[in-house]
Amino acid sequence: MSKPTTIKKPSFSLELVMDDFNKRVRIESFRGNVIDLVNFLHEKASANIYEKLIVQARSTQWEELLKLGFELEGKLRRFFNGSEGYIMTYYYNDKRRTSSHWSVEQEILQNVIKKHIKPIKRDLPLQYQLRKATVDDAKALATLYQAVFPIYPTPMNEAKYVRKMIESGSIFWVTEYEGDIVSSASADLNKIFHHAELTDCATLPEHRSHGLMKHLLVKLEEELVSMGFYCAFSLARARSFGMNDAFYQLGYSYGGRLTNNCYIFEDLEDMNVWVKDLSQ
Template sequence: MPVQKLPFFTQMESGDCYTMELYHDHANQRLRLDDYRGNLKKAVTHALAIAHEQSYTKVILKARQEDLSAALAQGFMLEGIMSRYFKGNDAYCMAFYLTDERRTSDFWVKEDKIIQDVSGVPRLMENQQIPENYILRFATDEDAQELAILYSTIFETYPTPMNDERYIKKVMVEGTIFSVIEYEGTIVSAASAEVNEMYHNAELTDCATLPNHRKHGFMKVLISALEQELIRKNIYCSYSLARSLSMGMNAVFHQLGYEYGGRLTKNCNIWDKYEDMNIWGKDLSFK
């Protein structure tokens, strides 16, 4: 029986000598194999069958080092590495493409040039300061509606429904931390850290600033605040996926000491198209 096509949901699947956690993402036409135990070959075979059944165009696997060869043998390709993702051990970002269109990047050479340019930007030597009349703080569920308005203003399309205050409240309950900057009582910039308690890592995401309040370096301020909160929670693996075409966001992570870990082809639908995403990672224990 076909899986109900909700926009996204998590599904546990078990079979002959394997168990896996699948994240169905119909909004981005992809299936993520987020966790697995047992026979990887059998798990992958079943995951690919589900992907075909659901008309997905990309299957993503976070593989452990010992399973890298097995994943390659199943037709997956290595796109990048998330350092220290699995409680201090690296995660290998593998992809299986079901269409040539999804497999083919439209801006690869331009994105390579952006990475080259970013690598020449000096690292930050001291904390960024915010101008007077701006306030830095962490968000509460009472900010969900205003955050939803911010994200709907900035993004035409986004991989997750950040324009829905109910969704924002849900992820807050699940452990996502939002740092925000206010101006005259209004949130003008925000970022979040999505904490994975099982593997002790956090994804920095949902970065947005209203156009009239840019050029103050707010993202560096917000991300630095989130890093301090993660350290307080004993989370030392911090990573992010930045739009490969965004010189600004890639420069922010480079300046803050993050290391480039590869590029995910047409990973998600953001702004107005499927975009490649750069992996950036940082070990906060050396902050």
């Protein structure tokens, strides 16, 4: 995950990520004059390749953005040190705004939330082991992500990038099978607002029938709670029944869908928002 740049202007300040690969601008937080902020963002977008703005707004900000043409696509409970977060978006063309798989994704979501929540099996199958990853796992993790995702929104197929993430504080847990990493997930921490994104979820196809991801996510949750992080959220591919089901089964609440949010797997994809209050 790219780290934001702090920008300060006379009437506003913001934490900004210019995401060239996904052709979007993401604002993780802002303060000050909303009209001046939005004008600044439009200028940034029009001078470059950006097709979408994403603003993480507080409860006192989202309606001001709505009045300026933004859309509410997601809601995150306890996102800003316990207060609500709102994912507001703005599109610059019809193609980026239009989802070609919405009805299929709706059917997947309905099938997920109709399922009975089953207790998580306490023990992994024999020959599988869970452990926390270290910088020494960077190469093996990059190989895993290269094998699972032909396209990914961040360069997780590069060992140097994975190593940098771990060194900067991202938490990775992995599952090993006969000594090889076959599944992994991470938590990207925001130490200012005390929330964490559970992301980089990947399992090799031949190991997907054992519920490995749920065990990894539980380990990440336990570590987050021990650090005082009580808001966990994730963006799951809307066309992936398995990932959406994993979060639902773990008690996450559906918080909306981000249209054509990022390049992942094969192309631009819609991402479902899932959020959980870990203090409960």
